Amino acid sequence: MSFASEDSQKLDFAGSPVNQSLSADDKIELFRQMTRIRRFEQASLKMYNKGVMGGFLHLYIGQESVAVGTISLRGEHDHFITAYRDHGHALAVGMGMNECMAELYGKASGCSKGKGGSMHYFAPDKNYWGGHGIVGGQTPLGLGLGYGLKYKELEGCALCYLGDGAVNQGAVHESFNLAALFEIPVVFVIENNGYSMGTSQKRSSSFRGCLAQRAEGYDMEWDLIDGSDLYQVRAKANIAMERARKESKPSVIEIATYRYYGHSVADANAKKYRTPDEIENYKKNHDPIRLWEHRLLDEGVLTEEKSKEIDDAAKKEAADSIEFAENAPAPTVDSIMDDVYWESDNDTEASKIGRHFFND
Amino acid sequence: MSFASEDSQKLDFAGSPVNQSLSADDKIELFRQMTRIRRFEQASLKMYNKGVMGGFLHLYIGQESVAVGTISLRGEHDHFITAYRDHGHALAVGMGMNECMAELYGKASGCSKGKGGSMHYFAPDKNYWGGHGIVGGQTPLGLGLGYGLKYKELEGCALCYLGDGAVNQGAVHESFNLAALFEIPVVFVIENNGYSMGTSQKRSSSFRGCLAQRAEGYDMEWDLIDGSDLYQVRAKANIAMERARKESKPSVIEIATYRYYGHSVADANAKKYRTPDEIENYKKNHDPIRLWEHRLLDEGVLTEEKSKEIDDAAKKEAADSIEFAENAPAPTVDSIMDDVYWESDNDTEASKIGRHFFND
Amino acid sequence: MSRKMLYRHAIREALDEELTRDENVVVMGEEVAQYNGAYKVTEGLWEKWGCKRIVDTPISEAGFIGMGIGASMLGIRPVMELMFWSFHSVAFDQLVNNAACVRYMSGGLINVPIVVRGPANGGTNVGATHSHIPEGLFAAFPGLKVCAPATPADAKGLMKAAIRDNDPVYVMENTLLYGTEGEVPEADAGDHVVPLGKADLKREGSDISLIAHGRSVIHCLAAAETLKEEHGINAEVLDLRSIRPLDQEAILETVRKTNRAVLVDESKGFGGVSAMVSHLIQEHAFDHLDAPITRVTTLDAPAIYSPHVENEQLPNPKRIVDKVLAQA
Amino acid sequence: MSRKMLYRHAIREALDEELTRDENVVVMGEEVAQYNGAYKVTEGLWEKWGCKRIVDTPISEAGFIGMGIGASMLGIRPVMELMFWSFHSVAFDQLVNNAACVRYMSGGLINVPIVVRGPANGGTNVGATHSHIPEGLFAAFPGLKVCAPATPADAKGLMKAAIRDNDPVYVMENTLLYGTEGEVPEADAGDHVVPLGKADLKREGSDISLIAHGRSVIHCLAAAETLKEEHGINAEVLDLRSIRPLDQEAILETVRKTNRAVLVDESKGFGGVSAMVSHLIQEHAFDHLDAPITRVTTLDAPAIYSPHVENEQLPNPKRIVDKVLAQA
Ligand SMILES: Cc1ncc(C[n+]2csc(CCOP(=O)(O)OP(=O)(O)O)c2C)c(N)n1
Numbered sequence A, B: 001m002s003f004a005s006e007d008s009q010k011l012d013f014a015g016s017p018v019n020q021s022l023s024a025d026d027k028i029e030l031f032r033q034m035t036r037i038r039r040f041e042q043a044s045l046k047m048y049n050k051g052v053m054g055g056f057l058h059l060y061i062g063q064e065s066v067a068v069g070t071i072s073l074r075g076e077h078d079h080f081i082t083a084y085r086d087h088g089h090a091l092a093v094g095m096g097m098n099e100c101m102a103e104l105y106g107k108a109s110g111c112s113k114g115k116g117g118s119m120h121y122f123a124p125d126k127n128y129w130g131g132h133g134i135v136g137g138q139t140p141l142g143l144g145l146g147y148g149l150k151y152k153e154l155e156g157c158a159l160c161y162l163g164d165g166a167v168n169q170g171a172v173h174e175s176f177n178l179a180a181l182f183e184i185p186v187v188f189v190i191e192n193n194g195y196s197m198g199t200s201q202k203r204s205s206s207f208r209g210c211l212a213q214r215a216e217g218y219d220m221e222w223d224l225i226d227g228s229d230l231y232q233v234r235a236k237a238n239i240a241m242e243r244a245r246k247e248s249k250p251s252v253i254e255i256a257t258y259r260y261y262g263h264s265v266a267d268a269n270a271k272k273y274r275t276p277d278e279i280e281n282y283k284k285n286h287d288p289i290r291l292w293e294h295r296l297l298d299e300g301v302l303t304e305e306k307s308k309e310i311d312d313a314a315k316k317e318a319a320d321s322i323e324f325a326e327n328a329p330a331p332t333v334d335s336i337m338d339d340v341y342w343e344s345d346n347d348t349e350a351s352k353i354g355r356h357f358f359n360d
Numbered sequence C, D: 001m002s003r004k005m006l007y008r009h010a011i012r013e014a015l016d017e018e019l020t021r022d023e024n025v026v027v028m029g030e031e032v033a034q035y036n037g038a039y040k041v042t043e044g045l046w047e048k049w050g051c052k053r054i055v056d057t058p059i060s061e062a063g064f065i066g067m068g069i070g071a072s073m074l075g076i077r078p079v080m081e082l083m084f085w086s087f088h089s090v091a092f093d094q095l096v097n098n099a100a101c102v103r104y105m106s107g108g109l110i111n112v113p114i115v116v117r118g119p120a121n122g123g124t125n126v127g128a129t130h131s132h133i134p135e136g137l138f139a140a141f142p143g144l145k146v147c148a149p150a151t152p153a154d155a156k157g158l159m160k161a162a163i164r165d166n167d168p169v170y171v172m173e174n175t176l177l178y179g180t181e182g183e184v185p186e187a188d189a190g191d192h193v194v195p196l197g198k199a200d201l202k203r204e205g206s207d208i209s210l211i212a213h214g215r216s217v218i219h220c221l222a223a224a225e226t227l228k229e230e231h232g233i234n235a236e237v238l239d240l241r242s243i244r245p246l247d248q249e250a251i252l253e254t255v256r257k258t259n260r261a262v263l264v265d266e267s268k269g270f271g272g273v274s275a276m277v278s279h280l281i282q283e284h285a286f287d288h289l290d291a292p293i294t295r296v297t298t299l300d301a302p303a304i305y306s307p308h309v310e311n312e313q314l315p316n317p318k319r320i321v322d323k324v325l326a327q328a
């Protein structure tokens, strides 16, 4: 595990234009977003462990600065898509805790009506396209969002997040080449948390320099970012996003980050393949929320009091979402058959011709 | 279309050890091999156009130095696998024209019993593993041959050929990473003939420098080779092959070459996406067989007479193979059901339990 | 009013008309633009519509099909060619997960109005990897729709229906049909759309039902002639046209009429569309069957190359006649 | 002599014994070594056998499965884990072309002695992309063999048969069975090998045949108890175990005995193993059927996440009982 911040000279990105333009409120808002994500996930962890949810729960805790930092830069025509570790991005684009928590509970008022679960949050109205379970499988879709923008001649970019393990999927390579060849306004964001399940980055990838550097093979721009520094995330991501929007050129950016918990909550080995020291070191020295908080305290933008107020509100919001989810209705068995075909759901002429469903 | 030879300074590779060690006979043998491939393919083209064959016929004419140059370096434990443009490699590993021609005719005495056709020549006894139709699909298999060598602790290497269009398949990327990560003795040989069907290299790939340079993204060695110079092919391929055999390290080598004919004989556009000038230029200035012939004449190793004798013999061998193929028996309808399962073909106990085949 | 037209030109006309109708329609694939299509289905479209609407892609099926799916979520309507449907194998995840499931997993927030098209057939001596027949394979995935036209008119009409459909539709064409001719309604006689889910009775008969799709329909029609002329058997030929949605009513109707069925399917014997149709018939028309349903499928081995025998591996009129005679 | 054992441990024991028997056997996959396997099937094997025999791979299913196929051509016998069989979608080309066709295309010069294994099931609330049930899908490809054990003893025995088989065998396990217990013959009581192609009558009965494989067998056994106790119906339960080769004789035998069949299959309704079995029964035991064959399959939508209803989407004892009652 290596953090960019440990190797590279510490530069201060507070002065970059995109950070300069932040008001005090904006900065506090970033803090609030990261805090909300963490509190939401802590709450979901607690409830998962009580057995009220099914399937997997991949926590984003430790990585909050990536989603919040990049999504804070969004413009009207920017779009987002990620893998199964998707709660952070969901809250960052503006999804509510209620619908997110209810989804974990598998309830009909969940964001995906209980059909998707933790791995499949979606909010097209907020330009958020999921939440995808097949490693690397979302990469061509992210490329396609950029393709759509270009086709429609809109000034925007697609941000497509993927993990350090995902980079070795064939679809990622095909997407990189297509993005560069067709000059698609897409930014591939490698969230490098050092591990794919129990496999450290060096056991899964052969590379020179860093994973993002593979972009050179496609004549694409790339950058490496210290995810624990929110100013840096914003400053550097902004360059890539502007390159996409203004020049219609893709980039690969790799953001060094870390997850506190196991791959998913079911990961019994989380403390075996990583030393306790490594985890502690991150928590103590690299936690993006604590670092941001201190930064804002130093800048005099935030007070301890205000910080606590935000944290308390986030906790309460999360607790409320649990209550919402618990009281929300479960999907009916009949509803299993909805949302398969658009034509059927909309009861169109086409949906009435021929047998669409083969239930015995 | 760019030939390495046109950009780069002309170096003479005759002096490299692997070329120094060639006897006059060896050099003539290389000439003979290339000539045989060309004559075989010209004969097959003629017969294909008479309608006696089915399917595709992807001619290797123009690229002979690649197969002959690399395969001439083989040791006991070296293995070879390629895509559908596979006649050249087949003859170079020592397959007979008869079985190859009969295969084109779809005859039972073809190398694959008429089951594979032009795209699927195999000779495991000569360490030749095909002949594969899905673009890029053979790449993991080539990696696996190297894996097998390493597993068995044999000193050898696997040569896995692929086209310039194939490099954008996901399986190729996955294979590159695995090869470097596991230190597999494999050499990926990109036969860059400038086109994938009607698509020029620059319309299919985004890259920096050359396609082989993508290897850097995997921390792998790479090289670019002028395929029209047989000495160069041998000298540089040998380095990669020795790296595999001795250090168990993979490489990607890209060999600039050209095909005279269309993508396949069915390619009606062969003269539309390439200018006649371009084709003529290659024939006149880069033909690997003519260049080699002249080189050997210059060296005094070959005489015009000997050259003609070799050519005549190759022509006759090809003509004979047509006769062989024409007189060879066609497969029976019953034989369609052979060669599906090893267990069934060998009439083992296992093959007698349960229904294996579902013919109506 | 109609005119004679090649199957490939009927498809091209459908593409051209839909390109005209909706600016979000974009045709993509390997060699579809400058090369005019490996099988010349898209001939002339690039010249007419230019680089934005007709797009050549690298050989990256997972990449460009996934790209099309992603773009379709924003309202683009990509019509993507697989040079051979057989190349589904390298794009399978995009085809069966992203295209088929994204709507469901999002609780209906997304739809994926794509078309994937290309030839899916044996019979051209291109060997095992290039001769897959995946209608049944894809129809097995809820969320997908599949059709397989047998005639130029159906090819045009189904293609237009597919492009207008708001769900992913996989159109399985046939290299051996591209050059066949048939009547197609005049372009100015109004929109010629053949709805998905509607079978077509291609020949009326009374003694036995031949149920097929794609090129097998043509074989059935030939077999029916032989049966009539040489054996006095009057076979009915039902062309499924669409596999999912499936016209179950039409299937049951013909079987209730003839009380016998031979299913002809270019798939291999294990599974395929015909196993499913067989199950549906016996389930819903059990008492109407005078004999077991039998099938003519592709001999159960990977596709052989040899031109000397490949036709014998595939369904053909003779094999159909034999199967009918064995039953009757 | 036998002892009680978990399904996952039975598989591990099979792997361990085969690793001992043949030095060419190598176990590969994501997290199979140092992590002990995502579902702990390979627990302890890396510690015992080391890095050469138990190999962790990157998340590159097409790459490492193709690699295993290539190595198998040289005589290595890779046993490759797909963490979920659902991930077949990204390795499909290697699984259905290279593994299934290379022998054929070479005219029998090559064989591919690989095993691909992993869980293939719904019921764990992991959603549409992680819950594919591809037994029927792969059995449709000649050149491949497919089995799906329901009990620890069968899991061990079939795994050993699969590893020794000289053709590619795809073993479909089940995450919900990994923790189930059953009798398995003692290791020192001789090689416990269950041949591919042999079904197992898991319960004798006289009134109706329930035919299933994998976890559906367990549901059938539960349903049979209810039918007996509450309805006086004596159901026979046939566990196919192996899908290809398929024990057609055993299928026909039970149907000839009971004259009725309900097929239970976790596949979706279009196709699947059960459509094929249905076709075979009606073709070969037509006169023995007293009623149409009916099926219990997974409700025909992508797999739902919600733990509140996923079990209702899947075959379960209640749905089986209802289906039997509807027929009887
Ligand atoms: C194609 C595929 N293979 C394997 C898996 C199982 N799996 C889910 S997440 C994961 C690790 C991915 O690691 P990384 O890309 O680094 O993302 P992270 O979990 O660290 O966010 C694996 C192996 C999968 N979902 N899809």
Ligand SMILES: Cc1ncc(C[n+]2csc(CCOP(=O)(O)OP(=O)(O)O)c2C)c(N)n1
Residues within 6 Å of the ligand: B085, B133, B134, B135, B162, B163, B164, B165, B166, B167, B193, B195, B196, B197, B263, C030, C059, C061, C083, C087, C090
């Ligand atoms: C997966 C896949 N996609 C498409 C094709 C059709 N196809 C066959 S060869 C070819 C071009 C390949 O070009 P290149 O890799 O440069 O090899 P070359 O033909 O020049 O030797 C294409 C598109 C295929 N066989 N497999």
Ligand SMILES: [Mg+2]
Residues within 6 Å of the ligand: A163, A164, A165, A191, A192, A193, A194, A195, A196, A197
């Ligand atoms: Mg990671």
Ligand SMILES: [Mg+2]
Residues within 6 Å of the ligand: B163, B164, B165, B191, B192, B193, B194, B195, B196, B197
């Ligand atoms: Mg090429």
